[in-house]
C-alpha cells in the first residue's frame with residue numbers, strides 16, 4: 001500500500017519530494033511504532049509512579065495547565081452568560097458551594113481542607129483563581145468537571161440554571177470575608193434557637209433539619225426571604241416525601257437536591273415530610289414586580305385554564321378549593337413566584353422530571369406562554385397557604 005502511495009505521490013510531486021518521502025517516511029513510522037511499544041512496556045513494567053504524594057514534574061504540570069486553558073477556551077466559544085448579579089442566584093450558588101465544593105476548595109476560614117490538600121493537583125482556593133477565568137469558562141468547568149484532576153462534573157446535566165447560580169456565587173466570592181461568607185451560606189439559621197416541633201422529632205431527624213435543611217430552607221421551611229429556595233412549610237407530606245425520593249433516584253433533576261436527598265433513608269424522609277407539613281407557612285412573600293392586573297390574569301388561568309390551548313384549570317389539582325385534592329399534588333399558594341416560574345419553565349423544556357405524577361404537568365406547561373407563566377405564578381404567590389386546602 002505504501003508502495004502504491006509512493007507511486008501516486010511521485011506522479012504528482014517533484015523528484016525532490018519523492019526522495020524526501022522515500023528517505024523519511026519509513027524511518028519515522030518505524031521510530032513512532034517503536035516508541036509506542038517502549039511506552040507500553042514501560043507502563044507494563046509498573047515503574048511509572050502514579051502516587052499523588054510526589055506531585056507532577058514541572059513540565060507535566062505546565063502541560064496539563066496549558067491543555068486545560070486551551071480546551072476550556074475552545075469549548076466556550078459562542079457561549080454567552082446570562083445576567084449573574086441577581087442576589088437570589090448568588091444565594092442559591094452559595095448554599096450549594098458550602099456542601100458540594102467547600103470540602104475540596106475551602107472557605108475563607110480554611111483555604112485548603114486537609115484531605116483535599118493531599119490531592120494532585122491540589123484544588124485551588126477559588127477566590128485566588130476565579131478572576132483569571134471568564135464566567136462562561138467557569139460555567140464550563142463547573143458543569144463538565146475536569147478529567148484527570150478529581151474535579152467532578154455537575155450531577156444534573158439536564159439543566160444549566162443551577163450551574164449559573166454557582167458561577168454567580170464564584171464571581172462574588174473574592175469580595176467575602178469569613179463572616180460574610182457564613183452569613184451568605186447559612187444565614188440566621190445557625191443561631192441555636194429551639195423550635196417547638198423540633199423537640200418532638202427523633203434526635204437524628206432533628207439534626208438533619210437543623211444541619212442539612214435549615215441553611216437553605218430555613219428552620220421552619222419558609223426559605224430565605226429571596227426566591228433562591230422553595231417554601232416547603234405546610235406542603236403536603238406525600239408530595240414532599242415523593243419529591244425527595246425522586247431527587248434521590250435522579251428522576252427529578254437538581255445538582256443541589258439530588259446529592260442531599262440521596263443521603264437520607266426513606267424512614268427519615270417520611271419524618272421530614274411530616275415535620276414540614278406541620279410547619280406554619282409564613283405570609284406570602286411579595287413577588288418582585290407584582291401587579292394587580294397580572295394577579296387577575298393569573299387568577300383566570302388558574303380557575304378556568306386556557307381552553308383553546310388545552311390547558312386545564314390549575315385549581316382542579318393544586319387548589320384553592322373546598323374539595324380535597326390528591327395529596328401527591330403540591331400546594332402552590334404562598335410559594336415564591338420566581339420559583340413557580342422556574343419550575344413551569346423547566347417542565348416546558350422537559351428538564352423537570354419529578355414523581356410518578358409529573359407527566360401531568362408536561363401537557364399543562366406546553367400550552368402556556370411566558371406571560372401566562374409569570375401571571376399564574378404571581379397569582380399563586382399572592383395567596384396565603386391556608387386558602388389552598
Ligand code: HEC
Pocket residue numbers: 068097100101102103104105116119120121122123124126129130138141142146149150151152166
Ligand atoms: C473532589 C474534590 C473537588 C470537588 C468536590 C470540587 N472540585 Fe473543583 N477542582 C478540583 C480539582 C482537583 C481541580 C483542578 C485543579 C487544577 O486543574 O489545577 C478543580 C478545579 C476547579 C476549577 C478551576 C479552577 C482553576 O483556576 O483552575 C473551578 C472553577 C472549580 N474547580 C469549581 C468547583 C466548584 C464550583 C465545585 C462545586 C460545585 C467544585 N469545584 C467541586 C476538585 C474538586
Ligand code: HEC
Pocket residue numbers: 092095096099208209212213214215216217228229230231232240241243244253254256257260264272330
Ligand atoms: C444547598 C441548599 C439546599 C439544602 C441544604 C436543601 N435544599 Fe431542598 N431545595 C433546594 C433548592 C435550590 C430546591 C429547588 C430545586 C429544583 O429546582 O428542583 C430545593 C427543593 C426541595 C424540595 C422540593 C420542593 C417543591 O416544592 O417541589 C424539597 C421537598 C426539599 N428541597 C427538601 C429539602 C430537605 C428535606 C432538605 C434537608 C435534608 C433540603 N431540602 C436541603 C436547596 C436546598
Ligand code: HEC
Pocket residue numbers: 230243301302305311312313314315316317318328329330332340341343344353354355356357358360361364376
Ligand atoms: C391534572 C393535575 C394538574 C393540573 C391540572 C395542573 N397541575 Fe401542576 N402539578 C401537578 C402535579 C402532579 C405536580 C407535581 C409533579 C411532580 O413533581 O411530581 C405539579 C407540579 C406543579 C408545579 C411545581 C411545584 C413545585 O413545588 O415544584 C407548578 C409550578 C405547577 N404544577 C403549576 C401548575 C399550573 C400553573 C397549572 C395550571 C395552568 C397546573 N399546574 C395544572 C398536577 C397538575
